Structure formats: C-alpha cells, structure tokens
Amino acid sequence: MKSNDKLAIHELLNKAAYGYDSRNVDMLVDCFAEGAVMSMSITDGDLIGPFEGQNEIMKLMTGAMEGQMDTRLHNISNIFFEKEADEAATVLSSLTLTAVENGSIRLLTTGIYRDEVVKVGGSWKISKRHLDLELPF
Template sequence: MTARAEIENVLNRAAWGYDENDVDLLAEQFTETATLTLQIGRDGDVVGPFEGRAAIHKLHADSLAAQTDQRRHNISNLVIVKETADTASVTSNLTLLSIENGALKVISSGWYRDDLVKQGSGWLIATRHIYLDLPY
C-alpha cells in the first residue's frame, strides 16, 4: 500500500471510529503524545489543545455521550502538502452529516489540518487542527 493510501486509511478510520461510537478505534489513530485543537468560524476562539491520546479519547467520548443523532464524517479533497519518509502534512475537507428522526441534514463543513508520523509499520496523527464553518 502506498503512503498516501495508508494516510487516507488513518483519517478514515478516525472518522469511522467516531461515526460508529468506537472511540478506542478513533483514539488509536493518534500518537500517545498527539495534540488536537478546534476552531469554529474564522473569528472563533481556538479550543484546546487537548494533549495526549487519553485526552483526545475523553473529548470524543464526552461528545458522543451528549449526542442524540447519528453523525457521518465525510472526508474529501485530501492534499498531502508535505511528505518525507516518516512525516506528512495533510489537509482535507470535512462535510458533517446528521441523521435524526428520519431526517438527514448537513450540520457543518470545514477542514482538518493533520501532521502524521510513521511509527513502526504505520502512520499516526501527531497533531490535528479541526476548523468548522458552523457550530453543530
């Protein structure tokens, strides 16, 4: 498998983990020392950083516990901005769907800015910044 395909799989496994309420799968896509930040809107404050895999796991577990809908994270337009043998900087678009009470709606769009590192035989997210156009 190419590095690009491996990187796409990491991002997609993280999204799948959230969507299927498998926070362990989601967290496994991050390094032990990963950091995550979030910003809503161009003028919004940056939330975080959430530092370490355990903090990222807790953030997502708490978010899922408060949800009443089914989310679907759709990642597209992945661009590898910079790549070496063991690091990659990637941007990708996010379209966030919500399914509730028989209705489907887009609840936000945005993007991810991820820095990944190759550890052992696979890639993991070392830093992630999430930007959302709208709050959800």
C-alpha cells in the same frame, strides 16, 4: 513518499472518521500517536484546546458523543499532502458533517482538517490535528 504510504494515510483519516461515527473508541485511539495534540476553532473564533495526549483527545471526543442523540457521519474528502517525507507528512482534508435523526438527514457543518501524521512502528498515526469548522455543531 511512496504511494502505499499515501494510501495508508488516506485510510487513517477515514478510519478516524469511522471510529468516531461508529463510537468505536479503540479504533479511534489507534488513529492517534500517544503524544498527539488536537485543537479546533469554530467560525474563526477562539482556539479550543489544545488537547494533549490520547487520553485528553478521547475525553473530548467521548464527551461530545455523549451529547449526541443523532447518528453522525464525518465525510472526509479533498485529501492532499501539503508536505511529505518518508516518516512524516502534513495533510489537509475537507469535512462534511451530516446527521440523521427522526428519519431525516441534515448538514451540520463543514470544515478543514490540518493533520500532521507520523510513522510509528510501521503504522501511520495522527500526531497533530487542527479542525477549522464553519459552523458550531
């Protein structure tokens, strides 16, 4: 895998976080492949999902956004490639989720993303995402 592909994948993961935080659904949709699948678990609990396809993933995310009265910031860090090829990769990254409300900032949760990304029409997209959260948010 070329270094410019790795940089593009780093940007993809950060773009997905920014798209959610800024509630820019068009930006967020653009980060996922059409047939993407997403799931999560909280505190080693039962599997939530899978949510299949962009529409179902966006329903999950926009539904969560509707109930949030604070300002969220998904900080993505410790990105590394577990598997890599020219057109696909498995990427792990850490999440630190903070919120600002009523003039104060607080840590909501931390977690690990396991993303499978693929090259679609020259652009990298998330094809499969699983999030393990340490605490409910």
